Amino acid sequence: MDPKPYIDAAAATLGLQITPEQRPGVTLFFTLAANMAELLNGMPLTPADESGNVFVPVSPDLGEGAP
Amino acid sequence: MSGPTATAIASAVRGGSLSARAAVQASLDTIAATEPQVNACTAVLAERALQRADLIDADPRRTGMKLAGVPFAVKNLFDVAGIATLAGSKIERDSPPARRDAVLIRRLEAEGAVLVGALNMDEYAYGFTTENSHYGACHNPHDLARISGGSSGGSAAAVAAGQVPLTLGSDTNGSIRVPASLCGVFGLKPTYSRLPRSGSYPFVASLDHLGPFARSVADLALAYDAMQGPDSDDPACAQRDIEGTADQLERGAGGLRVAVLGGWFRDQTMAEALTAVDRVAQALGTTRRVEWPEVERARAAAFIISCGEGGALHLDDLRSRAQDFDPHTRDRFLANALMPAAWVVRAQRLRHWFARRVAQAFETVDVLIAPATPCTAPLIGTDWIEIAGQRLPARASMGLLTQPISCIGLPVVTVPLWGCNPDAPHLPIGVQIIAAPWREDLCLRVAAALEEMGVCGAPVATLK
Numbered sequence: 001m002d003p004k005p006y007i008d009a010a011a012a013t014l015g016l017q018i019t020p021e022q023r024p025g026v027t028l029f030f031t032l033a034a035n036m037a038e039l040l041n042g043m044p045l046t047p048a049d050e051s052g053n054v055f056v057p058v059s060p061d062l063g064e065g066a067p
Numbered sequence: 068m069s070g071p072t073a074t075a076i077a078s079a080v081r082g083g084s085l086s087a088r089a090a091v092q093a094s095l096d097t098i099a100a101t102e103p104q105v106n107a108c109t110a111v112l113a114e115r116a117l118q119r120a121d122l123i124d125a126d127p128r129r130t131g132m133k134l135a136g137v138p139f140a141v142k143n144l145f146d147v148a149g150i151a152t153l154a155g156s157k158i159e160r161d162s163p164p165a166r167r168d169a170v171l172i173r174r175l176e177a178e179g180a181v182l183v184g185a186l187n188m189d190e191y192a193y194g195f196t197t198e199n200s201h202y203g204a205c206h207n208p209h210d211l212a213r214i215s216g217g218s219s220g221g222s223a224a225a226v227a228a229g230q231v232p233l234t235l236g237s238d239t240n241g242s243i244r245v246p247a248s249l250c251g252v253f254g255l256k257p258t259y260s261r262l263p264r265s266g267s268y269p270f271v272a273s274l275d276h277l278g279p280f281a282r283s284v285a286d287l288a289l290a291y292d293a294m295q296g297p298d299s300d301d302p303a304c305a306q307r308d309i310e311g312t313a314d315q316l317e318r319g320a321g322g323l324r325v326a327v328l329g330g331w332f333r334d335q336t337m338a339e340a341l342t343a344v345d346r347v348a349q350a351l352g353t354t355r356r357v358e359w360p361e362v363e364r365a366r367a368a369a370f371i372i373s374c375g376e377g378g379a380l381h382l383d384d385l386r387s388r389a390q391d392f393d394p395h396t397r398d399r400f401l402a403n404a405l406m407p408a409a410w411v412v413r414a415q416r417l418r419h420w421f422a423r424r425v426a427q428a429f430e431t432v433d434v435l436i437a438p439a440t441p442c443t444a445p446l447i448g449t450d451w452i453e454i455a456g457q458r459l460p461a462r463a464s465m466g467l468l469t470q471p472i473s474c475i476g477l478p479v480v481t482v483p484l485w486g487c488n489p490d491a492p493h494l495p496i497g498v499q500i501i502a503a504p505w506r507e508d509l510c511l512r513v514a515a516a517l518e519e520m521g522v523c524g525a526p527v528a529t530l531k
Contacts, residue, residue, distance in 0.1 A: 002110060010405040015386050022389070025398025030405060032463075034373050036367035044365050050109075052419035053273060056302060059162055065241040 003030050069096075070229040070527040073137040073286040080136030081129060087120035087136030091181050092230050094138035099432030100186065101228045104530050106203050106210055107221040108230070109143050110185040111148060119181045133293060141234040142219050143185040145169040145194060147321050154268035155188040155218070158391050159199045163278055168332060169266030170301075171235060171277060171294050173445055178293045182341045183231060185219030192270040193377060193400070194218050194238055195245050196447075197440070204447050208491060208528030209251055213444035216246030216465065219280070222357040223250035224279045226238065229527035234280045239270045240369055241439075241469025243278050244481045248439035248497025249465075251483040251515065252525045254280045255287045258504045259476025260305040262291075263298030271376040272303065273415070274369060275472035282525040283517040288313040289482065290392035291507065310510045320434075320516040323509060326355035328437040328501070330360035333465045334455055339488035341439035343496045347436050350522045351513070355480040357432055362471045365421040368414040369474035375411035378403025404462060422475040434513050438468050439481045439497035443488045472515070480510040482523040493531075498523070 005042050007030055010016050071090075077083035091273055095113050100106055103531040120136060124347055129135045141147070142156040146165035153159045167173075185480075187205040189197055196429040197205040197220025205220040207213040219236025223246030225430030226234050236243045238256040255278045261278050269275055279290040295309040326332075327348050333341065348354070378385075380406050382390075441454050445461055452461045472479060481497040488494055500517075502509040517523045 002502055007405060010407075011401075014382065014404060016382075016404060017386075017389075018402060019389075022398050025400045026405075027404035029399045033402065033406065033410070036370045037407075037413075039364050039367040040371065040410065040413045040417055043361065043420075044415055045413070045420060049416050049420050050417040051412065052422060053415050058302075062348075064161060 001034060003027060003034055070282065071232060071285045073134060073232040073281060074283065075134045076137050076232065076279060079131065079134060080123070085136065086125040087181060087281045088117060090136040090260070090448045091116050091120040091138050091183060094183050098230045098286060099228060105224050105228045107187055107205055107224040107228060108140065108184045109153060109187050109221070110200050112147070112182060113337050116181050116183040120177070123179055123181070129179055130247040131291060134175060135179035137180045137233060137356050138231045139175060139235070140186050140231050140239060141172060141182065141183040141235040142188050142222050144188065144237060145235060145269040147172065147182065147185055147466065150185070152255055152268050154192065155190040155199055155202070155393050158388065165266070169265065170263050170298050175290065176296045178234070184527040186234060186411040189218035190220055190396045191381065192239060192242055192315040193220040193396045195241065195463060196462050197221060197246070198447060199353065200395060206447070207444050207531055208247045208252055209495060210444065211530065212446055214249065214443065214447050215373050216249035218242040220246045222280050223247050223254070225251050226252045226282055227528050228530065229510060231309055232282055233286055235277060236280060237267065237270070238276045239274045240279060240373060240473055241466035244439045244469045244497065245278065245465045247280060247481040248513050249444040249485065250496070251495030252280050253284055253287050253483065254481040255291055255480045255505055255507065256276065256473065257291065258478045259305070260303045262294050263301040263304040265298045265300035266322055269380065271373045273372050273376060274498050276473065284480070284518050285313065285316060288316060294529060301509065307505070310508065312511050315512055316515040317452060318512055320351055320513045323433040323513065324431065325351045325353045325434045325513070326432045327353065327359040328359065328435045328508050329356040331471065332468055335441055336438050337442040337454060339443055339496050340441055342487040343484040343498050344436055344438050346522060347510065347517060349496045350517060350520050357428060359428060359433060362419060364417055365471040365474050368417045368421065371406065371410050371414035374403040374419065375406040378406055399473055413466055418474055425475055426503065431441060433502065434509050435501040437499045438491060440465055441467055443491055443494035443496050472499065472501060477504060478510050479513040482517055483525050
């Protein structure tokens with residue numbers, strides 16, 4: 001995978017300017033992350049394997065005024 | 068050389084043989100004497116601390132305070148009233164001063180502890196070395212040419228240097244356990260969501276933990292017990308009652324099923340890490356080995372979640388003032404801001420898959436042991452290390468053995484061992500004592516047993 005086209009497109013979309021000085025580091029670290037993502041994508045998951053993040057609904061603080 | 072523990076100071080202040088002012092002044096004096104060599108502190112709060120100490124000395128309720136007169140310091144991502152919360156950055160110098168202390172500071176001070184300073188760290192908690200470009204590198208008190216570890220490097224170094232007996236830090240991927248290992252102090256990373264993070268600067272909300280460092284297991288338990296309890300300002304904080312651990316330590320490790328973590332946790336190491344784990348296993352009388360499935364992928368999941376959330380958190384500053392980030396973190400944060408959502412979501416799904424498999428493993432074992440770092444502390448400025456025949460980036464690799472565990476929020480006590488590296492016997496290395504969620508008591512019991520046996524310990528450094 002050549003990450004450069006994605007880096008350019010995503011940076012432009014997000015309004016990030018990547019300078020020539022920053023580019024080698026950004027490419028290196030994005031490539032490292034891409035390698036990690038490849039590991040994740042190599043693991044078969046089913047639709048039942050849901051995210052570990054669980055949203056907790058927030059109740060209003062009604063105090064004595066609760067019905 | 069051993070400095071006074073929090074337990075000993077509190078006992079003396081409660082009993083009247085030591086004033087809180089004297090305890091705090093001794094801490095301030097040690098900070099002044101050691102700080103030029105260690106660089107653990109970014110703020111010393113002498114006036115506030117002495118005023119607070121005088122209040123405790125004048126308070127008749129101090130005889131019931133569990134941490135009466137105990138000086139402590141916090142990583143500078145904790146809010147301290149009246150000063151800006153730096154989180155190791157230059158950017159946050161422009162932030163308004165915090166209006167009140169972080170909840171964990173308030174809870175420790177409610178038991179009589181006295182905040183004396185804020186501590187050095189990797190910028191925005193993104194690093195394992197505390198080679199901070201804005202505030203200087205934090206030096207390892209046991210070998211000043213070496214890193215303290217990070218990102219809570221100042222928190223570990225301050226305890227190792229004897230500046231304070233107790234500090235607080237944060238751990239997202241290993242930032243309590245790595246510096247505890249490299250500086251030779253005890254550290255507790257509690258279960259994810261156990262301690263409220265209200266009033267602390269986040270890094271990766273899905274993975275951020277807070278916890279204490281100390282020179283004894285009893286001090287870890289004392290501080291942990293004082294900090295427990297829910298807080299509505301941290302949406303992730305568990306609604307659990309306080310489950311005291313300090314009164315459990317004497318139960319020791321007897322009767323617990325203990326095993327060594329194999330596979331990844333044996334492979335990604337240097338010889339000193341295996342020596343340390345094997346010594347602990349021998350002391351605990353276990354030869355049993357347990358292997359978790361897909362550990363490398365779990366580490367990758369923690370890595371990607373950190374990238375996605377950490378990058379997004381700083382997007383505005385990356386757009387407008389990227390040049391003000393530490394060069395050690397800037398390019399990583401820029402790359403992280405570009406993470407595709409599909410990668411981050413998959414990482415969260417795999418994280419949950421892994422947590423369920425590990426929970427099954429804990430049905431037949433109570434406590435697991437593994438190295439905290441692959442090696443003893445590298446020299447400051449080290450870019451590459453070799454592990455298992457692979458040349459790896461030194462800074463990222465310090466978390467190889469901690470990331471898979473914090474990924475699923477398990478409680479861990481790191482215990483420091485000595486003399487495991489024959490080429491550098493003066494350097495410590497830590498072993499992780501790991502339990503199932505909410506079983507900090509088991510981690511602490513085993514750690515206390517090892518301390519009692521003399522297998523591990525946390526002497527004050529002589530600064531060489």
